[in-house]
Structure formats: C-alpha cells, structure tokens
Amino acid sequence: MSRNWAMLITIMFAWMADSGDSLLYSYVLGSVAKEWNITPALAASIGFLPMAAAVVGGPLFGFIADKYGRKKSLLSAMFLVALSGILVGISQNPTQMVLSRLLVGLVLGGIWTAGMTLISEIWDPKSRGKAVAVVQVGFPLGYLYASILTYFVSPSFGWRGAYIASAIPSLLIFIAIWFFVNESPLWLKTKGEDKKTKAKAQSVSIQELFQKQYATKTLVASLIAFLGMYGYWAVMTWIPSYLAVVGFNAKNIPLWTFFILSGAVVGYLTHGTIGDRYGRKKAFGLFFLGTAIFTLVFGLLPVYLAKAYNQDVARTSVVLIGPILSFFTGYFSGYGAYYAELFPTRIRGSAVGFCFNVGRIGTSIGPGITGALAAFFGVGGALAIASISFIISAVLIFLLPETAGISFEADTKSISS
Template sequence: MDIISRLERIPAGRFHYQLLLLTGLGWMFDAMDTGIIAFVLPVLARKWGLTPAQVGYIGSMGLVGMALGAVLAGSLADRFGRKKVFAATLVFYSIATGLCGVAWNYTVLLLFRFLVGFGLGGQLPVAVTLVSEYAPAGKRGRFIVLLESFWAVGWLAAALISYLLIPRYGWQAAFLIGALPALYVFHIGKKVPESVRYLLEKGQVAAAHQLVSKLEEESGLAVAEAAIVPEKAAKFRPAFQDIWTKGLAPRTVMLWILWFGIVYTYYGIFIWLPSLMAGQGITILKTFQYLLIMTLAQLPGYYSAAYLVERVGRKATLAAYLLLSALCAWFFGQGGSVVSILFWGSMMSFFNLGAWGVVYTYTPELYPTRIRAFGSGWAAAVGRIGGILAPIFVGYMVSARSGFMNVFIMFTVVMVLIAGAVWFLGEETKGKLLDEISR
C-alpha cells in the first residue's frame, strides 16, 4: 500500500482535530483582523471627515492586497510548503494590522490596509489546502466547514474588541490588539505538520513515511514498514495554463464565478454594514450591539452546513444557502423595526457564512495535488476582485443616495446568479478521494 493510500485510510482522530484547532485559530485571527476595519470605519469617518467614497476605498484596499497575496502565497505554498507560508503570512498581516493603529492620515492607512490584505489573502487558501490534504475523504467537507467556522469566532472577537475598546480608548486600540496574533507563530512552528502530499511532491519520502507511520500508530493501525511512493506525473512548476486544461477549465470557470460573487456580496455587505446601520440613525454603540447578535448567528450557520455538506452534498447545500441568503438580504434591505433588522440580518449572516464554509470545502477538491494551492489561490484572487469593487460601489451608491433598500436589492441579484452558476455548472464531490476527484 502506498503512502497516500495509507494516509487516506486513517480515521478521524485526535491528530485531525488538533490540526483543525491549530489552523482554525490562525483562521480566527484572520477574521479578527479583517473584521476590525468594519467596526473602525464609522468612527474613523467621523473623526477624519471621510466621504462615503473614501470609506469604500479603505474597505477595498485590503482586498487589493488579498488578491495579490492569494496568488503569490498559493504558488509559494506549492513550492516551499504549506506550513512555512501559513506561519509567514500570519506574522505579516498581524504586524501590518498593528501599524494601522499608528496611521497618521488617510493615505498611510490605505497603504497599511493593503499590507494587511496581502498577508490575509496569502494565508486563507494555504490553510484550507493543508487541512483538506489531511482530512479523511468521508469527513473532509465537514472539517473544512468547521475550519471556516472559526471565521465567525474571529468576527465575534472583532466585534467584542470594538465594543469594549473603541468607545473608551479610541479606534487605534482595536488595531493594536490585532497585532498580537503574531505571537502565535511560535506555536505553529512546533505543532503544525507539513502536508504529506507536499512532501511526496518534493521527493521527501522518508519524512512523509515517518509522518504517516506516526499517525497509523496513534490510530491503532498496523504500521507499514516499506515507504511505497504512489505513481505520479513528472515534477513541474505550476503555471496559469495548468488550471485551463480540458478537464479543469469548466471547474475553473464555475469557481471563478462563485468566488467573485460570494466575495463581492460578503465584503460589500459586512464591511459596510456598521456604517450603513449608523447611516439609518442607529447609534454607534447600538450598531455594535446589533452586529454582535448577527455575528453570533454565523456559528450555527457554519455548523448546519458542516452537517449537510456530507449528507446532502456540496452542490445542493451551497446553492440552497446562497439562495436563502439572497432572500434574507432582500427582506433586510426593506428595513423596518429593530426586530425585523435583527432577524433578517441574523438569518442573512447564518446562510451567507454557511455558504462560505462550503466554498472552502469545494474549491481545493477540484484541483490535483500539484496545483491545488495554486488553483485555489487563483480562485480566491478572482474573488478578491469582487471584494475590491463591492465596497467602492456601495460607497458611490451611498454618495448618490441610492438608498439602503437598493444596495441590498443589488446583493440579492448577485447571490441568485451565483447560486445558478453552482447548480448548473458545479460537480458533486461528496465522499470521493482527492486524487479521484482531481483527475
């Protein structure tokens, strides 16, 4: 039995859940540093007298960095390893977030937000690739959705930090707290393993065999003595044309539509949500309180998706959650009472973030090992283009007084369109081995 077959037969156990927690904490810090800017913006807009268009540019600048970081880190992870790039990007974006706290004007803040985004964009596709390459086939979808659920915890941390610190110590304090995750890198170096598939791709057979043997022993399985290497194609450096081969081109098209649309709606809604609510006459303090409640709703959204993704499948769960998120966005945009805003806002968070969990499950499954991080990185980068455009576009809609309702009608239409793309163009990957799917 070759090393990959041995790895695939290992049941989910302590090692897998520990890896989920270790990478999940990194994911949580990603979300915390991303979320802080959303809560800072309405305060900063008043302090610095920013126009809606300028607010939109601050929200978008991080996405510009994310787009570049996703492409570069995906390529670097395929070349230098998942673990090293995961650790390096965490340190990079944490330090950059701390620098945002000492920004002395609008232009400098834009620069620092670009650097934050560059690190964040690099880490996300690398983390999901690492977990997907270890998770057992029958539970891989659930593991990736649970990994993505740490995003909600990070946004909840951002909301709490903002609620507790900004009114008392100012917006700078929230950014300075965001630098602390850099210290987590020391734990990553000790506890996070390198991907077995990556080790084999690089010819490090002894290291891969040792890792799998340790997992077999911990799981109570017979430890194989011989290190049999699976058959593989000749080594090559990932290139752009590799994701556009005959078998992969349709998958790439579907993933790029999906990523563009879901990132467009997510960052357009959630980066602007505190400012949009404040613009409706809700006080900053009340806005933070309401957003805490909406953020809490994201957690059951993830967990429900984690349950359905292995029972109903990736395609149906993702399409359904996108459509339901669209429905909730429509009703949320109608405004109304506080109860109505809280209910539809919470349900929108529930379904939108549940869909995100499935996206991160689905994406790496559609590419072979040699270009998995590279292909995932490109899909994420295309998504970041949507994220760049959305905050700017919403800013211009606010400046033009298009209305709260029209902003959410736009997001409703986009989510319906990407749900259709998934349903008509997507492939089902539930329960299949990574190497079987990726051919």
C-alpha cells in the first residue's frame, strides 16, 4: 500500500505542475497584453484557445496509454510539460505564444488521462473516488504553485522568467515518475492475455467509442465535461480581474486568488467521499447545483454591495463567498473515477481521454466568452451567466449509469447501462 501511495502523491504533483503551468497564464495575462499592446480579451484568446488542443491530446495520450502503457504515456506527457513552459517563456510574439500554448493544451489532456486511468486501475474500488480526489487536489495546488511563481519570480524576472522557472519542478517530477510509478497490473494482464492468445493488440479508434454500447455514455460524458470546464474556466480565469474590480490591492491579488480557490481542496476530497458512499451521480448533481448557486451569488452580490455600500463590504463578501464557490467545484475530482468506470480496460485510456478532453473546448472558449460578455454586463455579470452551464450539467448527469464500487477485474465488457 505504501508503494501505491507514493505513486498517488507523485501523480498528484504531476497534475499540479501541469495545471499550474496553465493557471499561471491567468496571472500574467495582463502583462502579456501590455507587452504586446493587445487587449486583455485577445490576450486571453491567444493563451486559452490553444487549450482546445487537449481534444487531440487526451485521445492521443489515451491511445499511448492503451497501446504502450499508462506509465509511458505519463512520462512522455510530463517531459512535454517542462518543454512547453520553456517555449511559452521564450515566445516573442502572439503567433509563437499560440504555437507554444498548443503544446500546453496537448499535454494538459495527456497528464490527466494517463494519471487518472492508472490510479483508477490500481486502487480498491470501494475507495477509488477518494484516491482520484487526492490526485485532483493537485489542481488547486497548481494555483498555489502558480501564485508562488507569480509572487516571487515575476517581479524580478517577469512573466517569461516565471514560465521558464516552471520547467525545473516539472523535470524533477518526471524523474520521480520514472522511479516511483509502476505500470498498471491490470493493463499488463490485458497485454499478457493478448500475447498468450497471439492476438494483436489493436489500436482503439474514435469510431469504436460511438458504437451502440458506448455511444450514449461517450456523448453525455463528453457534454458534461465540456459544460463543467466551460463554466469553471469562464469564472476562475477572471477571478484576478474581478478582485481588481472590487478594489483588492494588485500586489496581493495572487495570494487572495489562492485563498479563494483553496476551498477546492476540501471540495475535492468531500466529493470523492460522497461519490464512494452515496454514488457518483448524486455527488455530481449536488456539486453542480452548488456551483450554479454560488456562481450567481459570487458574480452579483459583491457588485451590488459595492454600489449600495462600499468596496470594503464588497471585498468582505468576496472573501466569504469565494471559498464556498471553490468548494463546490470539487466535482472535478469525480471525473477521473467515474469516466474510468464507464468503459472497459481495453479502451479505457482512449475513452477517458476523449470524453474528458472534449471538455477542454470549454476551457479554451470560456475565458474569451466571459471577456466578451464583461464588456456588456461587467465582470460580475459575465461570471453569473456561466452558472447556466452547471445547471444543465446537473440534469445531464442522471442520463449516465451508476458505477460506484464497480470492479475492473476481467472487465472484458462495458458495464451495462
């Protein structure tokens, strides 16, 4: 068990480095816009639109995970995290930034796909949700990681220095994966059976995910991932800007942003526990509704208080409401276990990679849409509009089968729906 925990923590840090590399852009967006004399909305687009590359990266690294192994997929993705940080840091114009962020998008899909598939396969089914939730804690730790780089590195070395510095931890984590992460025994068993029967290890095609027995799961799971990520990034990317609107000191915004998002740590672990005990669908439904409600409150109430009273009251409301909103974004910790449980071992990496990373389209367009809406409704109003995506997700989740506690042993067929 100690070896499994070492793997769990290592993959959590891999996800932290990967997500931190992406989240760092939220902090430096203004600096990029100023250096290249472009609007914040355009800066957001060139930084986040390439995240849609995860739609390709997820299935790509899922294919690698299914054909060559979960560990090899994880290693290759982690190496590219370090490379992408360097390339973003040396970008000299918007075109180079877009190309560099395309690589970031590919890798963002890869780390999550390989890591979540591996942990889901090695862990006890009764506590699989909690284990995946621990890995997902790497996401808010990514905000801490990005906040530290912004707070300590950016003042002296600028946004470029912060990105180049991010490559060092990524390389160290690559080495840790090499030594502390084992291949999935379930994947090895599946490949061993292929060799015994002299059957060729066939690649998984995207078309197979849309065969009759998988089509509904693939479509609904992909749409839920899209809506969940669109809403999250439409809101969270603009929190630093929103804090500026309600009067927070610019120097301290990275630290206040991390404080607000720290509620996600508790939310992730809570969602995993509820999912294991009461079912995946109930946990998702509860957290999607909670996110919808508090997105509305977070977007509208501080703005109202600033006008009706003063900015001190508005700032206080942000500090109180923000961590609660962040807590309910804990639904992210459920994707890994739930999506892995929906599909059999032979196609699990490819299916999980495809369904989850279709959601990255939402990641890529959410920040830009919020920026456009903010011109008409203000930042707070634009954030509130994003709540619609969470309400729809809360309904859609009940179209999928319940899977909590399912065993992966000898899963030659998908669970019945």
